Amino acid sequence: MDYRDTPEEAGFRADLRQWLADHIPAGWDKIEDEQEAVALRKGWHRTLYQAGYVGLSWPVEYGGRGLSPVYDAILNEESGNLNAPPLPSVGYIGRAIFTYASEEQKQRFLPPLLSGDTQWCQGFSEPEAGSDLASLRTSARLDGDHYVVNGQKMWTSGGQYADWCLLLARTDPDVPKHKGISAFLVSVKEPGVTVRPIVIASGEAETAEVFWDDVRIPVHQRLGAPGEGWRIAMTTVSYERGPADIGFIAAYRRTLRKVEHLAAERGLLEQPEWRKKLARAYVQGEVLRLNCMEQLSSRVSGRPPGPEGSVAKLLWADAEQSLQHLAMDILGADELTGSAEGWLSSYFTSRPVSVYGGSAQIQKNIIARMLDLPR
Numbered sequence: 295m296d297y298r299d300t301p302e303e304a305g306f307r308a309d310l311r312q313w314l315a316d317h318i319p320a321g322w323d324k325i326e327d328e329q330e331a332v333a334l335r336k337g338w339h340r341t342l343y344q345a346g347y348v349g350l351s352w353p354v355e356y357g358g359r360g361l362s363p364v365y366d367a368i369l370n371e372e373s374g375n376l377n378a379p380p381l382p383s384v385g386y387i388g389r390a391i392f393t394y395a396s397e398e399q400k401q402r403f404l405p406p407l408l409s410g411d412t413q414w415c416q417g418f419s420e421p422e423a424g425s426d427l428a429s430l431r432t433s434a435r436l437d438g439d440h441y442v443v444n445g446q447k448m449w450t451s452g453g454q455y456a457d458w459c460l461l462l463a464r465t466d467p468d469v470p471k472h473k474g475i476s477a478f479l480v481s482v483k484e485p486g487v488t489v490r491p492i493v494i495a496s497g498e499a500e501t502a503e504v505f506w507d508d509v510r511i512p513v514h515q516r517l518g519a520p521g522e523g524w525r526i527a528m529t530t531v532s533y534e535r536g537p538a539d540i541g542f543i544a545a546y547r548r549t550l551r552k553v554e555h556l557a558a559e560r561g562l563l564e565q566p567e568w569r570k571k572l573a574r575a576y577v578q579g580e581v582l583r584l585n586c587m588e589q590l591s592s593r594v595s596g597r598p599p600g601p602e603g604s605v606a607k608l609l610w611a612d613a614e615q616s617l618q619h620l621a622m623d624i625l626g627a628d629e630l631t632g633s634a635e636g637w638l639s640s641y642f643t644s645r646p647v648s649v650y651g652g653s654a655q656i657q658k659n660i661i662a663r664m665l666d667l668p669r
């Protein structure tokens with residue numbers, strides 16, 4: 295694949311840059327109040343959608359623009375370069391719906407998901423089923439034209455702000471565990487759903503426990519066939535794993551420049567030991583960028599993401615965590631005394647990157663399986 299912009303792509307990029315410069319809300323990254331930050335993210339989703347920048351590569355009939363995935367990459371890259379608020383993550387849940395939903399479900403769920411009128415969360419993990427997701431216990435019992443759901447989900451990111459959930463539940467306890475799971479599209483506003491936010495180490499309540507007590511879901515809101523839940527879950531996480539967006543690289547480079555600045559302020563740039571650490575951080579960013587490009591190339595040739603996402607997920611987590619660790623090393627006690635505000639929070643935000651979307655150890659297991667390595 296030729297990674298240079300075609301004339302059309304270059305024109306799109308130039309218009310987008312101008313649009314971003316005109317519309318990025320000033321001071322958005324200084325907002326500390328959580329409710330305000332959530333409102334800003336929702337508002338940014340709608341602003342982008344109204345300008346035609348959400349769902350660039352989605353089919354036109356479901357609210358997208360039917361363009362090549364290259365345009366998504368340009369949007370990601372320029373958003374990262376210009377320090378725009380985070381892009382809405384409609385991708386992985388949307389892709390699951392897009393791949394497995396009936397035509398009626400697509401018409402109902404995809405347009406409001408793209409426009410930001412409905413917010414979604416992913417209800418897969420449970421207290422006893424994270425890495426071993428197939429052991430999940432939340433049950434969905436068929437009762438006439440409804441399923442009755444009971445159980446507890448854990449780490450449901452954004453659960454407290456979501457309207458809808460892509461939920462996995464066991465519909466058949468009598469078959470091998472991977473085969474007895476089904477997926478559902480369910481409103482978290484239904485009676486019987488209780489959401490309890492979880493505050494993580496960064497101090498933010500970005501995820502939640504969700505309790506499901508006798509929640510009734512109409513049969514027509516099952517996604518895919520009964521027992522197809524495992525396949526749907528794997529499709530979802532394959533789109534979730536890996537940066538798959540060049541915007542992460544732009545944000546990484548911005549952070550690296552800040553870390554270099556911290557090192558320069560402390561007179562460390564002339565010391566070989568620190569130069570080596572900074573050079574390593576640069577190389578990690580480049581490896582990640584090239585991996586991203588390779589993934590983009592696959593998407594452009596129409597190949598859906600597969601287990602290679604595990605390599606990307608490992609590289610991403612390692613690069614992000616190493617860079618934040620380097621910042622901590624440079625800052626030393628300054629961070630603890632509060633004279634280098636902001637870094638501790640981003641350090642803690644980087645820690646779960648190697649856990650969500652499947653832990654680093656699980657990604658290594660997947661890679662080992664693909665390479666036929668002994669287990």
Ligand SMILES: Cc1cc2nc3c(=O)[nH]c(=O)nc-3n(C[C@H](O)[C@H](O)[C@H](O)COP(=O)(O)OP(=O)(O)OC[C@H]3O[C@@H](n4cnc5c(N)ncnc54)[C@H](O)[C@@H]3O)c2cc1C
Nearest residue numbers: 416417418419424425449450451646649650651652653655
């Ligand atoms: C911030 C955050 C956001 C999240 N968001 C969501 C979300 O929106 N929706 C959702 O469904 N889930 C979400 N998760 C859950 C996440 O997917 C799980 O935490 C993850 O899969 C690990 O599961 P666990 O926490 O139960 O740990 P466990 O599975 O109990 O693992 C504990 C440790 O053992 C290791 N381990 C387990 N099994 C093996 C093995 N076979 N081989 C080698 N090592 C192993 C793991 O790598 C880990 O280090 C989120 C998690 C976090 C921290």
